[in-house]
Amino acid sequence: xxxxRAPRGREQPWSDDVPEQGRVVAVTDNPIGRAVVQIASLTxxxxxxxxxxxxxxxxxxxxxxxxxxxxDAIVLCDHDTPGMDALLRAALAGxxxxxxxxxxxxxxxxxxxxxxxDLDEATLARLHVPAGLNTGGKAPGEIALSVVAEIVAVxxxxxxxxxxx
Numbered sequence: 001x002x003x004x005r006a007p008r009g010r011e012q013p014w015s016d017d018v019p020e021q022g023r024v025v026a027v028t029d030n031p032i033g034r035a036v037v038q039i040a041s042l043t044x045x046x047x048x049x050x051x052x053x054x055x056x057x058x059x060x061x062x063x064x065x066x067x068x069x070x071x072d073a074i075v076l077c078d079h080d081t082p083g084m085d086a087l088l089r090a091a092l093a094g095x096x097x098x099x100x101x102x103x104x105x106x107x108x109x110x111x112x113x114x115x116x117x118d119l120d121e122a123t124l125a126r127l128h129v130p131a132g133l134n135t136g137g138k139a140p141g142e143i144a145l146s147v148v149a150e151i152v153a154v155x156x157x158x159x160x161x162x163x164x165x
Contacts, residue, residue, distance in 0.1 A: 021045040022071025022097065024151060027087065028052050032102065033077040035144030043152060045073075052081055063090050073098035073151045075131055079107060089115070092123050098154050100131035100147065133160045 024040035026033040029051045037047040054062055068074060074091045076084055079101050091099045092115070101111065108129040116124060132146030133153070153160035 020071075022069060022073060022155065023048060024148070025050065025066075025068070025072070025074045027074065027076045027084075028078040028081050030077055031140035032143050032147075033075075035141045036075055036077065036147055039141075039144050039148045040073075040151065043148065045151075052078075060086060060090050063087070063094065068094050068096035070095050070097045071155065072096050073155075074100070075147055075151075076101040079103050079111075085114075088127075089118075092119060092127060097126070098128065098151050099126050100128035100150070102143075103130050105130060128154075 021044050023046045024036065025048045026036040026040075027050045029049055033049055037049045040047050048066075050062065068091065072095075074096050075098075076088060076091075078084070084101070088099070088101060088111075101108075103111065111129050112124065112127070115127070128150060131150065132143060133150050135142065135146040135149075137143055137146055150160055
């Protein structure tokens with residue numbers, strides 16, 4: 001077993017006093033959803049991956065039975081799955097601190113245009129679409145890393161910019 005403490009006289013760059021983290025729910029079982037769950041679990045966050053059939057058959061039932069708290073995050077990893085629009089609206093109506101959907105910038109514009117007719121500015125400000133930080137990654141793991149990095153930043157009240165700022 002290795003000792004994770006810093007050598008004497010040196011301050012460690014991490015904290016052993018980590019507050020309880022909110023849940024991360026990835027919706028639809030695909031390579032990005034699986035990677036989001038795997039990476040988020042490494043950050044100490046409880047995770048849940050919802051399969052396509054869970055969303056198609058009962059998207060609103062799952063949220064009603066498992067309400068999301070302000071510390072929780074929900075990431076919709078496939079905007080084409082039936083029921084996603086209803087699930088997105090229900091997530092935004094709830095208390096989740098981070099609500100995100102995968103998609104292109106063009107898709108993001110159409111999602112915002114449809115939602116701004118019904119939702120107020122404060123609610124729309126909680127929506128992250130396209131999800132993630134702009135890292136340029138294209139592989140599922142890289143995309144998931146950018147999404148989890150954004151979740152961590154948002155949960156810590158940060159914008160996810162470079163540390164050198």
